[in-house]
Amino acid sequence: MNGTSHMAIGAATGFMVANSFGSGPDITATLVAIGGISALMPDMDIDGKLSNRLTFSSKMIRAVAQIIGFLMMVYSYLEGTGKEQWLGISYGAGMIALSTFITQRRMLSITGIGVTACGWQLNETWLWLLGIFILIASFVSHRSYTHSFLGIVYYSFVAYYLEASLMIEGVFEACVIGYGSHLIGDMKILPINKRGIKLFLPLSSKEM
Secondary structure (H helix, E strand, O other): OOHHHHHHHHHHHHHHHHHHHOOOHHHHHHHHHHHHHHHHHHHHHOOOHHHHHHOOOHHHHHHHHHHHHHHHHHHHHHHOOHHHHHHHHHHHHHHHHHHOOOOHHHHHHHHHHHHHHHHHHHOOHHHHHHHHHHHHHOOOOOOOHHHOHHHHHHHHHHHHHHHHHHOOOOHHHHHHHHHHHHHHHOOOOOOOOOOOOOOOOOOOOOOO
16 A cells, blocks of 8 residues: 555544544644554655655755765865875765765664654653654664554554643544554555565564
């Protein structure tokens, strides 16, 4: 199932949660948005709608790093002398070389670290927990841990602290049900899916 379908189903679950709590229009809109975003969270382990929006383009970062490296080399060659000149040129060349390893996933890793630090600084538990989730997702393979019971249990802690921070009834349910809808949508029980999910990782790698 593609990201648009996951988001639509997640938004619908947010709407149903809002109705069950008798929420007003503003809270309903909030829960719809939370449900839709939560339904995309399992796919943070791949270049997708949400992960791409959270990070800068890896191509752009790579280009900026290469330009800076080139300017360092030119400046060091023109202005430097002796050892400093060659060190500057070497640093610039090193930056250009390292820029070739910048990928969208590594940008996602950096984003996860940044979100974690921000949450810690602001003393927002849900935010630093989310940052850790993003960081882990940037390293695991697609449809693995973020698509398992471990993933949804971890995300339920994010949801719990988010609801406590926003003080809006239904946030926890919209988050967890939205996230869960993604797992159901990726299961083999649906004929549109050639692959399933490894729901019981790390105990079992059997696809469901």
